[in-house]
Amino acid sequence: MVGGRIVVRGVPYQIERSIGHGLHSLVYGARDPHTGRPVAIKIINFDHGSHDVKAHTESRRQSYWKEINILLHLQPLNPYIVRVLNHDYNNRRGIIVMERGTTVRDTLTRHMLSKTPMPPSVVHRFWTQMVEAIYYLHRAGFVHGDIKPENFIQVGPDGTSLRLIDMGISFHLPPNVTSRLKTGVGTPDYVAPEMVCSGSGFGSHSRCGYSADVWALGVILFEMTYGYRPLQKMRDNTAKFKFLNRLRQREIPIPRHPDMNLRNVLGRCLTSNRRRRLTVQQLLKHPYFTEEF
Numbered sequence: 001m002v003g004g005r006i007v008v009r010g011v012p013y014q015i016e017r018s019i020g021h022g023l024h025s026l027v028y029g030a031r032d033p034h035t036g037r038p039v040a041i042k043i044i045n046f047d048h049g050s051h052d053v054k055a056h057t058e059s060r061r062q063s064y065w066k067e068i069n070i071l072l073h074l075q076p077l078n079p080y081i082v083r084v085l086n087h088d089y090n091n092r093r094g095i096i097v098m099e100r101g102t103t104v105r106d107t108l109t110r111h112m113l114s115k116t117p118m119p120p121s122v123v124h125r126f127w128t129q130m131v132e133a134i135y136y137l138h139r140a141g142f143v144h145g146d147i148k149p150e151n152f153i154q155v156g157p158d159g160t161s162l163r164l165i166d167m168g169i170s171f172h173l174p175p176n177v178t179s180r181l182k183t184g185v186g187t188p189d190y191v192a193p194e195m196v197c198s199g200s201g202f203g204s205h206s207r208c209g210y211s212a213d214v215w216a217l218g219v220i221l222f223e224m225t226y227g228y229r230p231l232q233k234m235r236d237n238t239a240k241f242k243f244l245n246r247l248r249q250r251e252i253p254i255p256r257h258p259d260m261n262l263r264n265v266l267g268r269c270l271t272s273n274r275r276r277r278l279t280v281q282q283l284l285k286h287p288y289f290t291e292e293f
């Protein structure tokens with residue numbers, strides 16, 4: 001595929017390189033032939049690599065339709081959702097062409113490798129955009145369910161504007177409902193304690209709702225500030241699940257920091273009782289959010 005061409009609804013894109021993959025997809029970097037702008041092309045192959053081909057094909061097809069429908073629905077409602085530029089599907093695969101950026105994970109890795117902390121002004125700029133992205137999402141009734149630095153890309157001339165990608169496991173809640181029981185999925189370092197039912201894993205009835213996204217926002221702010229995640233040093237996922245399960249009786253310790261507002265907002269996001277966690281609406285009014293940098 002790399003070096004080749006892919007035509008999506010009559011537009012020929014030149015594939016430059018592979019830029020990522022997920023459980024269901026391959027993602028390539030390409031150029032828009034009309035504007036020269038970099039684009040990302042996500043390809044979900046419907047019939048690939050499964051023993052039970054029929055069931056697998058159907059589930060991949062559904063996941064493509066779910067993602068494209070949510071993305072298109074949210075385009076006018078949320079300025080932080082990755083912009084979809086083109087899309088198409090056939091019997092074999094679904095294709096989404098979107099704006100391309102570098103992930104916040106890439107930036108965090110660069111800081112980790114060079115042993116330089118992310119400057120507080122950049123942390124603030126990134127995190128306030130993340131909170132706004134989730135605010136618009138929750139306002140439209142959607143829970144993301146897998147908030148992490150891999151799912152935010154940096155776009156724009158100086159790479160400081162953020163967009164949210166991968167709506168693969170997000171879901172809609174009816175009005176006045178703030179969570180639902182769900183088969184647990186997510187990334188252990190970012191999942192909220194209420195998503196963990198037992199000492200060994202998610203369980204089939206994890207409670208997932210708006211407050212789980214707020215917990216994950218707290219983990220990202222912690223990671224951008226201190227250079228590591230609260231659960232990062234734990235041996236394996238079993239140890240992480242055990243720790244999260246025990247958090248009902250205590251809280252994650254927040255290390256010292258000169259910015260008291262930052263430390264306070266971290267504590268209010270990383271509160272093990274989901275009912276006491278701040279909502280995104282409340283985060284927008286928190287002094288850390290409103291303070292000048």
Ligand SMILES: Nc1ncnc2c1ncn2[C@@H]1O[C@H](COP(=O)(O)OP(=O)(O)OP(=O)(O)O)[C@@H](O)[C@H]1O
Nearest residue numbers: 020021022023024025027040099100101150166168
């Ligand atoms: N618009 C984009 N710009 C830059 N990189 C992207 C873009 N979209 C996706 N990627 C890269 O491709 C990876 C996989 O994309 P994505 O998370 O959307 O796929 P997925 O199949 O839904 O993944 P998962 O299995 O985690 O649900 C991302 O982590 C990111 O590195």
